[in-house]
Amino acid sequence: RKEVEQDPGPFNVPEGATVAFNCTYSNSASQSFFWYRQDCRKEPKLLMSVYSSGNEDGRFTAQLNRASQYISLLIRDSKLSDSATYLCVVTIFGNEKLTFGTGTRLTIIP
Amino acid sequence: ETGVTQSPTHLIKTRGQQVTLRCSSQSGHNTVSWYQQALGQGPQFIFQYYREEENGRGNFPPRFSGLQFPNYSSELNVNALELDDSALYLCASSLNQLPSTDTQYFGPGTRLTVL
Numbered sequence A: 001r002k003e004v005e006q007d008p009g010p011f012n013v014p015e016g017a018t019v020a021f022n023c024t025y026s027n028s029a030s031q032s033f034f035w036y037r038q039d040c041r042k043e044p045k046l047l048m049s050v051y052s053s054g055n056e057d058g059r060f061t062a063q064l065n066r067a068s069q070y071i072s073l074l075i076r077d078s079k080l081s082d083s084a085t086y087l088c089v090v091t092i093f094g095n096e097k098l099t100f101g102t103g104t105r106l107t108i109i110p
Numbered sequence B: 001e002t003g004v005t006q007s008p009t010h011l012i013k014t015r016g017q018q019v020t021l022r023c024s025s026q027s028g029h030n031t032v033s034w035y036q037q038a039l040g041q042g043p044q045f046i047f048q049y050y051r052e053e054e055n056g057r058g059n060f061p062p063r064f065s066g067l068q069f070p071n072y073s074s075e076l077n078v079n080a081l082e083l084d085d086s087a088l089y090l091c092a093s094s095l096n097q098l099p100s101t102d103t104q105y106f107g108p109g110t111r112l113t114v115l
Helices: none
Strands: A004-006 A012-013 A019-025 A029-036 A044-052 A055-057 A059-066 A072-075 A084-092 A105-109 B006-009 B008-013 B019-024 B031-037 B044-050 B053-059 B064-068 B074-078 B087-094 B110-114
Touching: A012 A019, A012 A055, A019 A084, A019 A105, A029 A059, A029 A072, A044 A105, A055 B074, A059 B064, A072 B053, B006 B087, B008 B019, B019 B110, B031 B074, B053 B064, B074 B087
Parallel strands: A012 A105, B008 B110
Antiparallel strands: A004 A019, A019 A072, A029 A044, A029 A084, A055 A059, A059 A072, A084 A105, B006 B019, B019 B074, B031 B044, B031 B087, B044 B053, B064 B074, B087 B110
């Protein structure tokens, strides 16, 4: 079983729609959680951290369910510029590496 | 921009050759981590260097080796290249060695093609 699993997509969504991505992780010792965004042929960039209480940044909302080992990302009022691959990332406290999912590819259609 | 630079941007090698990739970390950062990203996959952790010492290694064979210099820039060396080594190689710098507490900033990557 992969440490971090995501639906690879692709998700093709009309502009203005709401889209949700899910991610599950296998290691119950996972401590920190992130969503990264990666544009085509570019490096990953941190989109937002994910907290147990849930957190929001503008049109983006991230949720964490530790009991189910599940992370989600919701994008509201999607824009053409949201087209990218979204990577779910976890770390274990005291461990030096980021563990990435395979990414979910999103295309916003005009 | 993150302030992390990598060179070269693209590289083509043949099987069996050796390659060296370079990374300059963001000013003030003493930790560099290297990741391999194959097409259609997420980045996979290769190893991390903290204050010139290897500080953790992923599931990669010994032919993947690295180095960190006193100015905290870093090199990734791959010997005896195989076709499956074709990938985007990313380095990430951070203030400390624990990504759970400190953001890692990625460079633009080096795209390696092995023929």
